Amino acid sequence: MNPTTIIATIHPKMRSQVAEQLRKIQGITYSSPLTGRFDFAIELKAADPKQVYEVIKQVRSITGVTSTRTYTPFEGFANGKNIQPTDALALVLLRVNEQTQALRVLQSMEQYPQVRNAYVVPGEIDILATVYGKNQEEVLSQVSKIDDVDGVWASETLFAYMPKWQ
16 A cells, blocks of 8 residues: 655644654654645555544644645555665655646656655645655756656655654
8 A cells, every 4th residue: 555645734833843743643654844835744654544544633633733635645656765864855746737647757757766756646736756865956856857757747846854754
Protein backbone atom coordinates (compact mmCIF):
# COMPACT_ATOMS: atom_id res chain seq x y z
CA MET A 1 0.00 0.00 0.00
CA ASN A 2 1.32 3.46 -0.89
CA PRO A 3 1.74 5.98 1.94
CA THR A 4 -0.80 8.70 2.53
CA THR A 5 0.51 12.26 2.87
CA ILE A 6 -1.13 14.99 4.93
CA ILE A 7 -0.25 18.60 4.17
CA ALA A 8 -1.29 20.89 7.02
CA THR A 9 -1.66 24.58 7.69
CA ILE A 10 -0.70 25.64 11.20
CA HIS A 11 -1.68 28.65 13.28
CA PRO A 12 1.22 31.15 13.32
CA LYS A 13 3.73 30.65 16.14
CA MET A 14 2.49 27.10 16.86
CA ARG A 15 4.98 25.09 14.75
CA SER A 16 7.06 23.76 17.62
CA GLN A 17 3.99 22.74 19.65
CA VAL A 18 2.47 20.97 16.63
CA ALA A 19 5.79 19.24 15.87
CA GLU A 20 5.97 17.96 19.45
CA GLN A 21 2.43 16.56 19.27
CA LEU A 22 3.09 14.90 15.90
CA ARG A 23 6.04 12.97 17.38
CA LYS A 24 3.61 11.33 19.81
CA ILE A 25 1.31 9.93 17.10
CA GLN A 26 1.86 6.31 16.08
CA GLY A 27 1.59 5.60 12.36
CA ILE A 28 3.61 8.56 11.06
CA THR A 29 6.72 7.85 8.96
CA TYR A 30 7.98 11.44 9.05
CA SER A 31 6.79 14.97 9.65
CA SER A 32 8.46 18.22 8.71
CA PRO A 33 7.79 21.93 8.63
CA LEU A 34 7.58 23.28 5.07
CA THR A 35 8.35 26.49 3.25
CA GLY A 36 5.58 27.79 1.00
CA ARG A 37 1.83 27.98 1.24
CA PHE A 38 1.58 24.95 3.54
CA ASP A 39 3.24 24.59 6.93
CA PHE A 40 3.73 20.85 7.54
CA ALA A 41 4.11 17.61 5.60
CA ILE A 42 3.21 14.38 7.35
CA GLU A 43 3.73 10.99 5.73
CA LEU A 44 1.82 8.07 7.15
CA LYS A 45 3.03 4.51 7.28
CA ALA A 46 1.20 2.22 4.88
CA ALA A 47 -1.92 1.09 6.69
CA ASP A 48 -5.48 0.10 6.09
CA PRO A 49 -8.00 2.92 5.49
CA LYS A 50 -9.39 2.76 9.03
CA GLN A 51 -5.91 3.27 10.52
CA VAL A 52 -5.21 6.13 8.09
CA TYR A 53 -8.48 7.78 9.10
CA GLU A 54 -7.63 7.46 12.81
CA VAL A 55 -4.22 9.13 12.30
CA ILE A 56 -5.83 11.92 10.26
CA LYS A 57 -8.32 12.54 13.09
CA GLN A 58 -5.46 12.73 15.60
CA VAL A 59 -3.56 15.22 13.43
CA ARG A 60 -6.66 17.38 12.96
CA SER A 61 -7.29 17.43 16.72
CA ILE A 62 -3.90 18.99 17.50
CA THR A 63 -4.23 22.54 18.82
CA GLY A 64 -2.77 24.85 16.19
CA VAL A 65 -3.65 22.74 13.13
CA THR A 66 -6.06 24.94 11.16
CA SER A 67 -6.54 22.84 8.02
CA THR A 68 -5.36 19.63 6.39
CA ARG A 69 -5.29 18.18 2.90
CA THR A 70 -4.93 14.45 2.60
CA TYR A 71 -3.48 12.71 -0.44
CA THR A 72 -3.93 8.96 -0.66
CA PRO A 73 -2.22 7.68 -3.81
CA PHE A 74 -3.61 5.08 -6.14
CA GLU A 75 -0.60 4.63 -8.45
CA GLY A 76 3.09 5.34 -8.15
CA PHE A 77 6.53 4.21 -7.09
CA ALA A 78 9.10 4.44 -4.32
CA ASN A 79 12.79 3.92 -5.07
CA GLY A 80 13.55 2.30 -1.71
CA LYS A 81 16.56 4.52 -0.98
CA ASN A 82 17.03 5.79 2.53
CA ILE A 83 17.27 9.52 2.94
CA GLN A 84 20.04 10.68 5.24
CA PRO A 85 19.18 13.07 8.10
CA THR A 86 21.44 15.70 6.50
CA ASP A 87 19.75 15.54 3.06
CA ALA A 88 17.61 18.36 1.77
CA LEU A 89 14.04 17.24 1.13
CA ALA A 90 11.17 18.76 -0.85
CA LEU A 91 7.61 17.86 -1.74
CA VAL A 92 6.82 18.59 -5.35
CA LEU A 93 3.18 19.09 -6.31
CA LEU A 94 2.61 18.54 -10.02
CA ARG A 95 -0.23 19.20 -12.41
CA VAL A 96 -0.25 17.40 -15.74
CA ASN A 97 -1.89 18.34 -19.04
CA GLU A 98 -4.26 15.40 -19.04
CA GLN A 99 -4.89 12.74 -16.43
CA THR A 100 -3.93 10.10 -18.97
CA GLN A 101 -0.44 11.62 -19.03
CA ALA A 102 0.08 11.17 -15.30
CA LEU A 103 1.32 7.60 -15.71
CA ARG A 104 3.74 8.67 -18.46
CA VAL A 105 5.07 11.44 -16.22
CA LEU A 106 5.52 8.88 -13.39
CA GLN A 107 7.47 6.60 -15.72
CA SER A 108 9.76 9.47 -16.68
CA MET A 109 10.28 10.42 -13.04
CA GLU A 110 11.39 6.88 -12.16
CA GLN A 111 14.56 7.58 -14.17
CA TYR A 112 15.65 10.28 -11.71
CA PRO A 113 17.54 8.71 -8.79
CA GLN A 114 16.78 11.57 -6.38
CA VAL A 115 13.02 11.13 -6.63
CA ARG A 116 12.31 9.19 -3.42
CA ASN A 117 8.73 8.52 -4.47
CA ALA A 118 6.02 9.84 -6.74
CA TYR A 119 2.31 9.05 -6.68
CA VAL A 120 -0.77 9.91 -8.68
CA VAL A 121 -3.26 11.41 -6.22
CA PRO A 122 -6.83 12.65 -6.52
CA GLY A 123 -7.53 16.31 -5.83
CA GLU A 124 -6.17 19.67 -6.84
CA ILE A 125 -2.80 18.18 -7.79
CA ASP A 126 -2.15 15.18 -10.00
CA ILE A 127 1.20 13.90 -8.73
CA LEU A 128 2.83 14.24 -5.33
CA ALA A 129 6.58 13.53 -5.30
CA THR A 130 9.33 13.64 -2.70
CA VAL A 131 12.75 14.73 -3.99
CA TYR A 132 15.97 14.76 -2.00
CA GLY A 133 19.58 15.84 -2.42
CA LYS A 134 22.72 16.88 -0.58
CA ASN A 135 21.47 20.48 -0.47
CA GLN A 136 18.67 22.70 -1.76
CA GLU A 137 20.54 23.48 -4.98
CA GLU A 138 20.74 19.79 -5.83
CA VAL A 139 17.02 19.37 -5.10
CA LEU A 140 16.17 22.37 -7.29
CA SER A 141 18.30 20.95 -10.11
CA GLN A 142 16.27 17.73 -9.94
CA VAL A 143 12.98 19.66 -9.80
CA SER A 144 14.01 21.58 -12.93
CA LYS A 145 14.44 18.27 -14.75
CA ILE A 146 11.01 17.14 -13.58
CA ASP A 147 9.48 20.42 -14.76
CA ASP A 148 10.82 19.64 -18.25
CA VAL A 149 9.08 16.25 -18.44
CA ASP A 150 6.56 16.21 -21.27
CA GLY A 151 3.07 16.54 -19.83
CA VAL A 152 3.93 18.62 -16.73
CA TRP A 153 2.26 22.02 -16.97
CA ALA A 154 2.65 23.30 -13.40
CA SER A 155 4.67 22.50 -10.32
CA GLU A 156 5.08 23.80 -6.81
CA THR A 157 8.04 22.93 -4.60
CA LEU A 158 7.70 22.90 -0.83
CA PHE A 159 11.03 22.56 0.98
CA ALA A 160 10.99 20.53 4.15
CA TYR A 161 13.31 21.50 6.94
CA MET A 162 14.18 19.55 10.06
CA PRO A 163 12.28 16.39 9.02
CA LYS A 164 11.66 14.07 11.93
CA TRP A 165 11.73 10.39 11.00
CA GLN A 166 9.79 8.21 13.38
